[in-house]
Amino acid sequence: MSFTYPLLASTISASGGEGQNPFEYLFAHVVAHKVGSFMGFTVWNFQLFQVAAIVAIFLAFAPVRRAIQASGGGYATRVLAGWVSWIRDEMVYPNMGEAMGKKFLPFFLSIFFFITFQNVFGLVPGGATATASVYVAAALAVIIMLMMIVGGMLVQGPVKFWTSLVPHGVPLWLLPLIFPLEVIGLFIKPIALTVRLAANMTGGHLVLLSFMGLAFYFGANYGTGLGLVVTPVSVGLSVFIMIIEGFVSLLQAYIFTLLSIIFVSQALHPDH
């Protein structure tokens, strides 16, 4: 694609590719790429942002414990403390009960804030959304799946967990149909969690990419003048989508955590 667009020309040459088209340049933000190697392992840019998310969580939440116990702290600390107690009171306790919720609260808090920080780091300029990778989302979902299966077998007993998958009052001739369906459902739930998180994060970036690409498309195909005319519209739409994505990145962390809470508590207590 021969491309002469004045605003982006410097960016493209700065990134090293003469023949690189703008869509590839923008798409490089969405897909994972290698940034180096560490002790024989290839390091992807997503991993850097995962580590950054963990470091940021530790830095942000170090004063929160004191803020909750003694109700002090700065502005951000108080916001995070309120957020933590909101998750406890609105998400974990109503769905798991207080006794079990106390044990699982740290885990679900970590899941929630890990996903949130990863999602939000994807919106930072130059950042990459680690959760947009299927592998990252699948790893999180596998943890949930193991908690459902292993935790359910530990709490209910190894045999009773599998027998209590079938709801009460099912006729006997339906059992060969219902039991495989319930077992498949046990594995479909984490897959659905994976696809929902990864596809939402990738989808938001792709929408942003297509709105930004609008200006480049008009500039490349219909002349630089029309490209410059379209640019404000394109940038405005991108900003609009960016705001929506800021909301979506919080919403998806909420959805992932809430559904994991529901799935895990269902696996631990089959009765409700």
Next chain:
Amino acid sequence: MAAIGAGLAVIGAGIGIGKIGGDANSAIARQPESTGDIRGSSLIFAALIEGVAFFGVVVGLLFAIK
């Protein structure tokens, strides 16, 4: 073909989420005091529908890339 499949998935999700949104709004209008509960559960169901729709879109995308 992949684009048509993605479009069909979006139609289904649109119908589903639209119905949830409409019903949630009328439920909130009937009982404004339980706004929080209704909002939470409608978000969950919207997410479930959205997950199914994303299956369709992702399969369409995979076909389009290959």
